[in-house]
Amino acid sequence: MVNFWKLVDSVIAEADIILMVVDARVIEQTRNDEIEKKVAASGKTLITVINKCDLVEKDVLEKYKKRLYPCVFVSAQKFYGMTLLRQMILKQSKGRAVTVGVVGYPNTGKSSVINALKGKSSAGVSSVSGYTVGKQNIKIDNKIRVIDTPGVLSVSDDKASSKLMITASRTDSKNPDLVAYELLKSHRASLMEYYGVEDQGEDEEELLELIARKLNRFRSGGVPDTETTAKMILQDWQKGKILL
Ligand SMILES: Nc1nc2c(ncn2[C@@H]2O[C@H](COP(=O)(O)OP(=O)(O)O)[C@@H](O)[C@H]2O)c(=O)[nH]1
Numbered sequence: 028m029v030n031f032w033k034l035v036d037s038v039i040a041e042a043d044i045i046l047m048v049v050d051a052r053v054i055e056q057t058r059n060d061e062i063e064k065k066v067a068a069s070g071k072t073l074i075t076v077i078n079k080c081d082l083v084e085k086d087v088l089e090k091y092k093k094r095l096y097p098c099v100f101v102s103a104q105k106f107y108g109m110t111l112l113r114q115m116i117l118k119q120s121k122g123r124a125v126t127v128g129v130v131g132y133p134n135t136g137k138s139s140v141i142n143a144l145k146g147k148s149s150a151g152v153s154s155v156s157g158y159t160v161g162k163q164n165i166k167i168d169n170k171i172r173v174i175d176t177p178g179v180l181s182v183s184d185d186k187a188s189s190k191l192m193i194t195a196s197r198t199d200s201k202n203p204d205l206v207a208y209e210l211l212k213s214h215r216a217s218l219m220e221y222y223g224v225e226d227q228g229e230d231e232e233e234l235l236e237l238i239a240r241k242l243n244r245f246r247s248g249g250v251p252d253t254e255t256t257a258k259m260i261l262q263d264w265q266k267g268k269i270l271l
């Protein structure tokens with residue numbers, strides 16, 4: 028596996044401006060202190076790109092405006108906010124050609140943001156976490172060149188407490204139920220609504236079983252198949268089906 032921090036360091040060194048792409052549904056979980064500190068220490072500009080805005084209500088975002096300044100709300104999928112992002116990049120570049128480094132956790136939409144900036148697909152996109160492999164240089168136009176990075180992090184599947192697992196976990200990972208518990212803890216109401224399950228104060232384990240029943244997922248002997256269900260929840264989450 029690529030050493031993530033080595034990669035981040037090299038991107039920061041090479042780039043004039045850094046875009047940190049975060050997921051609007053889990054902003055706190057997908058921003059990264061250490062990247063923020065490293066960029067600050069380098070003296071370069073960090074723009075926080077809050078992506079997947081199409082999946083959240085606008086008022087959820089307003090409170091981040093000042094805290095994460097400079098930041099921009101975008102939806103790479105709906106091409107929302109791209110003109111503004113472009114303007115912010117060009118403003119920082121003061122007319123010179125710039126290299127923009129794009130960093131962030133897997134699945135936050137780094138490659139999608141790059142494609143949206145370019146206006147056509149150059150960077151590979153997939154809802155499967157860890158799709159982009161290796162550093163990739165992409166020319167947006169004569170003024171802007173970007174470096175796409177794989178958001179590989181040393182997220183071990185055993186560390187269920189890791190907040191990142193929600194976005195970063197592969198849906199075919201070993202303990203999908205642990206990740207599903209995290210998601211049920213942080214976004215309970217949205218998940219209940221999406222799967223049409225009535226909330227009666229169950230704990231996360233019971234909830235997962237309820238959803239399995241609702242989805243008609245059973246193992247032999249009529250036991251709710253929580254593993255398959257957890258994988259489905261993760262997939263639905265990563266595909267952006269669950270709205271906040
Ligand atoms: N709903 C929604 N989904 C998005 C958006 N941007 C990216 N995605 C999806 O998020 C997944 C990961 O995107 P990708 O660009 O490969 O993320 P990366 O791993 O950070 O490069 C893909 O399924 C994209 O279609 C967005 O603005 N809105």
Ligand SMILES: [Mg+2]
Pocket residue numbers: 137138139151152158159176177178
């Ligand atoms: Mg990518």
